[in-house]
Amino acid sequence: EPEVTQTPSHQVTQMGQEVILRCVPISNHLYFYWYRQILGQKVEFLVSFYNNEISEKSEIFDDQFSVERPDGSNFTLKIRSTKLEDSAMYFCASSEGWGVAGVGEQYFGPGTRLTVT
């Protein structure tokens, strides 16, 4: 069964450093998402991406964050200058989008645990 993959599974970085989290969505999916889950808190939406541009973003997704689909298979989340409070599990998701049958399911990857020290 096709699945979303994410690398690395765990990333440790120092405050102020740039990190890039990588995701490979399911190949025929058109919509891509990043969510994050701070330890002990709920999963929060960060950004959605369609047709090579951001379609929606949350208040969390400030100028320190950016997303890119550099080629036909990868979808990346970059944090330009990490802060301690960026420590969280980051989930990538993809979906076929809204079709005739209604809402398309978002398939989630296993997550990347980011630890900022």
Add this chain to the structure above:
Amino acid sequence: AQSVTQLGSHVSVSEGALVLLRCNYSSSVPPYLFWYVQYPNQGLQLLLKYTSAATLVKGINGFEAEFKKSETSFHLTKPSAHMSDAAEYFCAALENRDDKIIFGKGTRLHILP
């Protein structure tokens, strides 16, 4: 704004007993509703989804959920718990054609032998 509330951050049931995980949503317009499960060190897996086709939704692993508009609820049940059901369960909602899923805080299900 839409919000999803899960009652109980931890629920413990005995193996073989009924599982009931509670979820309420806030929207006045019924949203699309989901239950996701997260096993340790794994991603979020969709258990089931409500898309207005039927109020009782059956999912994987013997789970089902009933949408009750009058109660704005979407509780998850399983008649007989199994040790392998131990995991974190998230209720979530998607409003109309919004692009983002709103998650509840999650309920960790513990199964007692």
